[in-house]
Amino acid sequence: MAQENCLQDIELYKKRSLSLKDALELLSGKWKLVVLLHLYHHGTSRFKDLQEGCVSISPKVLSKELQNLEINQLITRTVNNTKPVTVSYAITEHALEIEPVIMALVEFGMKHRVKITAA
Amino acid sequence: MAQENCLQDIELYKKRSLSLKDALELLSGKWKLVVLLHLYHHGTSRFKDLQEGCVSISPKVLSKELQNLEINQLITRTVNNTKPVTVSYAITEHALEIEPVIMALVEFGMKHRVKITAA
DNA sequence: ATACTCACTTTCCTAAAGGTAATCCATAAC
DNA sequence: GTTATGGATTACCTTTAGGAAAGTGAGTAT
Numbered sequence: 205m206a207q208e209n210c211l212q213d214i215e216l217y218k219k220r221s222l223s224l225k226d227a228l229e230l231l232s233g234k235w236k237l238v239v240l241l242h243l244y245h246h247g248t249s250r251f252k253d254l255q256e257g258c259v260s261i262s263p264k265v266l267s268k269e270l271q272n273l274e275i276n277q278l279i280t281r282t283v284n285n286t287k288p289v290t291v292s293y294a295i296t297e298h299a300l301e302i303e304p305v306i307m308a309l310v311e312f313g314m315k316h317r318v319k320i321t322a323a
Numbered sequence: 324m325a326q327e328n329c330l331q332d333i334e335l336y337k338k339r340s341l342s343l344k345d346a347l348e349l350l351s352g353k354w355k356l357v358v359l360l361h362l363y364h365h366g367t368s369r370f371k372d373l374q375e376g377c378v379s380i381s382p383k384v385l386s387k388e389l390q391n392l393e394i395n396q397l398i399t400r401t402v403n404n405t406k407p408v409t410v411s412y413a414i415t416e417h418a419l420e421i422e423p424v425i426m427a428l429v430e431f432g433m434k435h436r437v438k439i440t441a442a
Numbered sequence: 443a444t445a446c447t448c449a450c451t452t453t454c455c456t457a458a459a460g461g462t463a464a465t466c467c468a469t470a471a472c
Numbered sequence: 473g474t475t476a477t478g479g480a481t482t483a484c485c486t487t488t489a490g491g492a493a494a495g496t497g498a499g500t501a502t
Contacts, residue, residue, distance in 0.1 A: 217364045221378075223432030224360055224425065225353075230435065231428075233489070234347060241343055245336045251449050259340075265490060267450060277438075288448050288499050298438055301431050306343065308423040309350075313342030315420050316349065319396075352459070370479050384460060386480060407469055407478050 230276060231302070235261055235269045240299060241306055243279065248294040278302070349395060350421070354380055354388045359418060360425055362398065367413040397421070 231237055235258065242257040243249060249257070255266055270293060273279040278299040282292045350356055354377065361376040362368060368376070374385055389412060392398045397418040401411045 227428040227432035309346040313346035
């Protein structure tokens with residue numbers, strides 16, 4: 205019985221470890237989560253909004269990240285019928301699953317700042 | 324009143340955005356969170372345990388990540404009086420704050436796998 | 443005709459991440 | 473004396489991330 209629990213625990217660890225690696229690969233880099241945070245806060249946004257909201261991101265990098273997020277079905281891209289043309293980006297339902305990740309990171313970031321500025 | 328709420332929201336976003344960037348910088352890369360997951364599951368571990376647990380990490384990279392985590396006060400390093408010498412790594416109290424991040428990533432990783440294998 | 447806006451794209455470059463393989467050092471066992 | 477172990481370090485190399493700066497192209501306003 206104790207052994208069974210132990211085996212189960214090892215399996216659980218392996219499974220979690222793989223899931224973690226999957227998630228890290230998908231969300232790796234400086235900007236993807238920052239872009240998503242902007243979309244959570246401001247809702248559907250245009251390229252320019254994102255460029256201004258994600259301070260110091262370059263258009264090249266933003267463009268690349270948006271393409272990547274779209275490929276992974278985390279955002280949608282819509283070309284609007286305006287003049288001049290605008291493009292809207294919105295998070296998908298599936299991307300709502302990432303909100304807990306972002307909020308956990310935000311929480312940790314705040315606590316860490318408090319901790320190191322106190323020390 | 325509506326304007327005040329709006330200003331507050333902008334401030335909130337900026338604060339969150341900075342916290343997120345802090346956290347991302349601290350935890351960036353392929354391995355840090357994988358190492359921490361191992362420590363959450365297995366408790367205090369030796370170098371060799373971590374090398375075997377974090378499948379496919381090289382000793383060079385593991386060593387570098389451990390140093391980085393120690394510098395940022397997320398783990399402690401203890402040299403044991405054994406023969407041959409062993410070294411123990413343990414998470415700090417402060418690193419417990421990262422558990423929600425890891426678990427949120429694990430959750431998302433699982434859901435994402437389900438989602439893309441279903442499609 | 444010129445200039446401006448939005449949404450990019452292209453080129454060029456540097457720094458950092460991270461992998462491989464070999465080596466090191468102390469100790470201990472064979 | 474040779475080999476094995478734990479915990480690294482070193483040298484070398486490739487790949488990738490990502491920044492800077494300039495350009496593109498369609499449409500609009502002046």
